């Protein structure tokens with residue numbers, strides 16, 4: 001297939017940092033940069049429910065561009081949600097205000113696996129591809145566009161737990177009680193993710209992030225068996241499929257939030273992803289020491305640090321860049337931005353990064 005024509009990219013700092021090329025300035029973007037802390041986002045959300053915004057390319061494009069218009073960011077990330085995959089696999093997911101994403105009928109035990117359908121990703125998740133293509137045009141090459149997915153374990157745990165949880169015991173129970181069916185479910189999700197990421201690159205995504213947001217529930221053994229195995233398969237097969245289709249490869253970021261230092265080290269040294277995203281509990285100096293010079297690190301200011309004064313945000317941000325070092329580094333928060341963070345604090349964070 002031939003690649004679509006898009007406006008030429010003017011700011012390639014993120015792509016260069018991801019590939020380990022030398023850069024003039026540290027690139028910065030923010031997880032959940034399109035979100036409730038922006039009044040213009042609230043305005044859109046007051047008229048449309050969450051998943052309608054995801055499913056309507058013009059709206060998804062509009063909110064993706066909102067933070068780019070306001071701030072000096074070096075990347076955009078398509079507005080969507082990781083839970084569009086469980087939806088495409090036949091489960092109902094609703095956004096309950098104050099509770100977050102909820103699945104009213106989660107998978108109770110392996111007999112429920114028959115409820116899942118194998119989606120036709122090009123058709124059922126076409127709205128995400130259309131939003132990506134539209135956004136690539138509307139960005140006019142200002143910054144690159146990141147596509148994303150949830151990782152298999154994170155999606156499996158939502159599908160079983162039915163929503164967020166501080167323990168994830170229903171989901172973790174499966175790993176011990178039904179190991180074979182757990183692998184069966186993870187493999188079904190992995191197959192969908194591979195199709196989904198390839199589709200996103202075809203549509204115009206220039207970098208891909210895989211969110212393993214529930215890494216904090218896995219010890220080293222569980223991480224290796226139930227997370228790493230599939231993260232590696234995703235990276236290997238997405239690259240292979242792109243090659244077969246003559247589509248240029250894109251850099252990939254893994255963000256295993258809350259994973260142990262041993263698990264992070266294993267993932268880093270496996271060289272399956274160009275970039276490793278770190279949450280705010282990981283010490284930058286130790287991370288560099290343990291993960292080696294051949295991986296780009298991304299992160300990791302505590303999202304709550306943005307509640308400090310502007311001067312303190314700038315100081316902490318500059319300190320973070322010094323600790324990571326300016327090469328092979330992408331600045332970000334250690335998790336998504338919180339809904340009540342002042343706009344001025346976000347500007348201070350970005351200013352701090354760009355002032356080093």
Ligand code: CP3
Nearest residue numbers: 031032033034035077078079080081082100101211213336
């Ligand atoms: O980063 C971006 O700007 C792109 C948009 C994005 C959203 N969700 C929009 C969103 C991305 C990358 C995600 C990924 C996502 N969704 C993850 C992985 C990242 C992470 O946080 O670990 C997860 C776990 C989800 C599931 C999910 N969706 C949660 C936990 C929530 C928060 C619920 C809440 O009430 O706080 C959502 C909702 C959501 N996704 C919002 C946004 C802007 C806010 C909801 C709203 O507008 O009402």
